Amino acid sequence: MVSFADVSVTDATAHRMLAEYFAERAATFPAAQGAYRTTFPDPGQFVAPNGVFLLAYDDDDEAGCGGIRELRVPLTESEDAATVVRYEVKHLWVAPAHRGQGIGRAILAELEHRARGFGATEVVLDTNASLEAAGGLYRSHGYQNIQPYNDNPNATDWFRKVL
Numbered sequence: 001m002v003s004f005a006d007v008s009v010t011d012a013t014a015h016r017m018l019a020e021y022f023a024e025r026a027a028t029f030p031a032a033q034g035a036y037r038t039t040f041p042d043p044g045q046f047v048a049p050n051g052v053f054l055l056a057y058d059d060d061d062e063a064g065c066g067g068i069r070e071l072r073v074p075l076t077e078s079e080d081a082a083t084v085v086r087y088e089v090k091h092l093w094v095a096p097a098h099r100g101q102g103i104g105r106a107i108l109a110e111l112e113h114r115a116r117g118f119g120a121t122e123v124v125l126d127t128n129a130s131l132e133a134a135g136g137l138y139r140s141h142g143y144q145n146i147q148p149y150n151d152n153p154n155a156t157d158w159f160r161k162v163l
Contacts, residue, residue: 105141124146
């Protein structure tokens with residue numbers, strides 16, 4: 001059974017998991033896209049009600065992590081600032097020993113649940129096409145491809161889901 005703990009991104013376990021995530025991405029990043037750029041998250045962005053960072057446990061084993069943060073971006077002409085509240089999924093990662101067991105799906109569902117609790121009307125995220133399992137997870141969760149909303153040099157794909 002998957003359980004979650006809200007922690008600071010500076011928590012020792014969170015920091016270690018993020019370092020493992022970044023090391024894995026750096027090692028597997030497509031060479032044609034250059035070098036992976038590591039950016040540890042700003043702790044102030046992952047504090048309720050502006051966000052949260054979660055550690056996921058499968059029984060008592062550390063299984064993964066992920067966070068959401070409020071994302072303030074310029075709205076298009078068709079969007080009403082009073083009705084659009086965006087949160088962004090960041091650093092969703094599952095430890096290799098726990099992959100293929102639904103942990104990523106559980107983390108994503110919990111992050112969406114938390115975003116709704118903070119008043120989000122939509123969730124966005126960016127990813128890289130080389131992360132095929134991640135792209136499949138997002139699509140199966142109802143995310144749709146959108147135009148880039150940021151200039152993340154590691155990203156090739158951007159997604160949005162209306163909550």
